[in-house]
Structures are given as C-alpha cells and as structure tokens.
Amino acid sequence: MNVAAAVVAGDLRSAARLITRVEAGDSDIAPVLRALHARGGSTPVIGITGPPGAGKSTLLDQMLAHCRAAGERIAVLAVDPSSPFSGGAILGDRVRMSRHNTDRGVFIRSMAARGRLGGLAQAAADALTVLDAMGWDRILIETVGVGQSEIDILRHADTVLIVQTPAGGDAVQAVKAGILEIGDVFVVNKADTAGADRTVGALREAVEFRVHALCPDAWLPPVLKTDAASGTGISELLQAIAAHRAHLQTHPAQQQARRRAQARARLIDCIGQALRLHRRAADQHDRFEAMLDEVAARRCDPQTAALRLLDALNPQP
Numbered sequence: 291m292n293v294a295a296a297v298v299a300g301d302l303r304s305a306a307r308l309i310t311r312v313e314a315g316d317s318d319i320a321p322v323l324r325a326l327h328a329r330g331g332s333t334p335v336i337g338i339t340g341p342p343g344a345g346k347s348t349l350l351d352q353m354l355a356h357c358r359a360a361g362e363r364i365a366v367l368a369v370d371p372s373s374p375f376s377g378g379a380i381l382g383d384r385v386r387m388s389r390h391n392t393d394r395g396v397f398i399r400s401m402a403a404r405g406r407l408g409g410l411a412q413a414a415a416d417a418l419t420v421l422d423a424m425g426w427d428r429i430l431i432e433t434v435g436v437g438q439s440e441i442d443i444l445r446h447a448d449t450v451l452i453v454q455t456p457a458g459g460d461a462v463q464a465v466k467a468g469i470l471e472i473g474d475v476f477v478v479n480k481a482d483t484a485g486a487d488r489t490v491g492a493l494r495e496a497v498e499f500r501v502h503a504l505c506p507d508a509w510l511p512p513v514l515k516t517d518a519a520s521g522t523g524i525s526e527l528l529q530a531i532a533a534h535r536a537h538l539q540t541h542p543a544q545q546q547a548r549r550r551a552q553a554r555a556r557l558i559d560c561i562g563q564a565l566r567l568h569r570r571a572a573d574q575h576d577r578f579e580a581m582l583d584e585v586a587a588r589r590c591d592p593q594t595a596a597l598r599l600l601d602a603l604n605p606q607p
C-alpha cells in the first residue's frame with residue numbers, strides 16, 4: 291500500500307513518518323500531500339493559542355478527556371515556534387498529556403520545523419493536510435501566542451480559541467497583537483485566580499466593539515471562564531465551539547469567505563516557497579544575485595526584476 295493510502299486508512303506510523311518528512315521539508319512528498327489534500331476538508335480543526343503558561347495544554351488535556359468520553363477520536367498537533375532546539379516544553383507537554391498515551395483514539399504530535407524552508411506555519415499546514423485525511427472527529431492545534439507565525443498557523447483552523455489569564459493587562463495586549471481579530475471563542479483561564487471577572491469584562495467590551503463594525507449576522511465571539519486545572523467550564527467551552535461551527539454551517543457565505551481566506555493564505559505561502567526553492571537552485575540563484583546588482587545600481591526597477599525572474603522560472607516553449 292502506498293503512503294497516501296496507508297494514511298487515509300488511518301495508519302498512525304505512516305502518518306507520523308510522513309509528518310517527520312513534512313518537518314524536514316522533504317520535497318519528494320509533494321505527490322503524497324497532493325493526494326491527501328483532495329481527501330480533506332471535513333474534519334473540524336480547532337486552534338488554541340495564548341501567552342506562555344496561560345494553561346493551553348492543561349485546557350487541551352481537559353478537552354481531550356471530554357471528547358474521548360463522548361467517543362470521539364482526536365488528533366492533537368502541538369506547534370512550538372519559539373524554541374527550535376530545546377524541546378523542553380514539548381517533552382513537558384508529552385508527559386502532561388501522557389494519560390492519553392496508550393489510547394488508540396488519540397494521536398498526539400509535537401512539531402518544530404528546524405530549518406524548514408518557508409517556516410513553521412507551512413510545515414503545520416502540511417501536517418494538518420496529513421491529519422485531515424485520516425478521518426479524525428476533531429483536530430486540535432496548540433501554539434504559543436507571541437507573534438505572526440502563530441497567527442499564520444491559526445488561519446488554518448475552523449475555530450480559533452484564544453486563551454488569556456487574569457494577569458493584569460492581558461486583554462489590552464491581546465488587542466495590540468491583532469489576536470482579537472482572529473479569535474472565535476475567548477477563554478479566561480485560571481478563573482480561580484484574582485481578577486478573572488475584570489479580564490472577562492475588558493475582553494467582552496473589546497470583542498463587542500470589533501464585531502459592531504462587521505455585518506449584522508456576524509458571529510459574536512463569546513468570552514468564557516475556565517479553570518483548566520480543576521476542569522471547571524470545559525463543557526461550556528465545548529458547547530461554544532459547537533455553536534461556532536453551527537453558526538458557520540447556517541451562514542454559508544461566511545463559511546465560504548473563511549475557506550477562501552484560508553486558501554488565499556496557503557496559496558500565497560506556496561508561491562513564496564516555490565520561489566525560495568527555485569532561488570536555491572544554482573542557475574536561478576545566480577540569476578537572482580545578478581538581478582540584485584541591477585536593482586541596487588538602479589539599472590532595473592524591482593518590479594521589472596521580479597517579473598523577469600518569474601519569467602525565467604517558467605520559460606515559454
């Protein structure tokens with residue numbers, strides 16, 4: 291059986307090996323990813339982000355436990371953009387989520403794209419293509435929320451969960467980082483600590499202010515409180531995620547707009563990657579370097595240089 295067929299049949303070892311090749315940026319797997327891409331698109335993907343230590347993994351572990359109890363089969367992708375070499379947090383997460391380790395209905399994979407051309411967001415997108423073809427009931431992605439690359443990863447989620455804590459000023463920081471725009475459900479975790487209601491209030495205000503500017507039937511992201519350590523608020527959280535999914539299903543234009551935005555981001559990424567790959571090829575590299583001199587000396591403008599390079603990539607017969 292070929293790799294794509296094995297993955298579609300749900301073979302965990304084949305999937306794990308394929309994701310390793312995705313991480314390494316192995317371009318030989320393009321045909322496999324192509325075959326898998328055609329099979330995907332129906333598994334709900336839930337992205338979880340938030341500042342370091344907000345309780346994302348603890349929350350995810352609780353969500354896993356709830357969904358497993360309901361008979362769901364779940365895949366988890368833990369993406370670590372900030373620390374390519376340590377692996378410390380990843381191992382910590384593996385240990386923490388270990389009560390699911392012997393469960394065949396759960397697949398947990400951490401990834402860090404060391405040196406992968408195009409970066410982690412693309413590696414995560416390809417890993418999602420693999421998982422999406424396997425017929426899981428749900429895919430959860432955890433990524434630590436610090437910058438643009440997490441936002442890029444979360445573009446591929448159907449529902450984006452933003453985790454905050456009552457620690458002072460978080461709600462305001464969220465607005466600044468552009469996180470507010472991508473959140474479908476907001477969670478104030480560690481609700482057992484002081485200031486939770488104040489943080490919920492500030493976030494609600496910010497979310498309502500933003501949604502006001504959108505169309506009248508836009509989804510209003512709820513702001514919930516959880517205590518992931520004890521499991522309080524998890525069923526409400528899962529209900530909110532289900533409500534968001536139902537909203538998209540009953541508003542096909544919004545669903546379609548989201549899918550198109552995902553496709554747009556992915557396509558632009560892939561164009562960039564194709565260009566970077568070609569640039570590494572020796573003759574293209576020389577042509578590129580030569581063009582740098584032309585532009586630097588103002589013998590050629592950058593737009594024309596870019597078009598000439600693109601033409602050279604795809605010579606007319």
Ligand SMILES: Nc1nc2c(ncn2[C@@H]2O[C@H](COP(=O)(O)OP(=O)(O)OP(=O)(O)O)[C@@H](O)[C@H]2O)c(=O)[nH]1
Pocket residue numbers: 340341342343344345346347348349379434479480481482483516517518519520
């Ligand atoms: N008091 C309290 N502690 C919590 C809660 N949720 C998580 N914690 C604790 O907060 C710490 C960090 O939790 P994690 O789940 O590792 O947080 P994380 O956001 O995944 O962290 P990184 O992946 O390292 O960014 C752990 O010690 C948890 O036990 C909560 O609701 N209340």
Ligand SMILES: [Mg+2]
Pocket residue numbers: 346347348383432
């Ligand atoms: Mg974590």
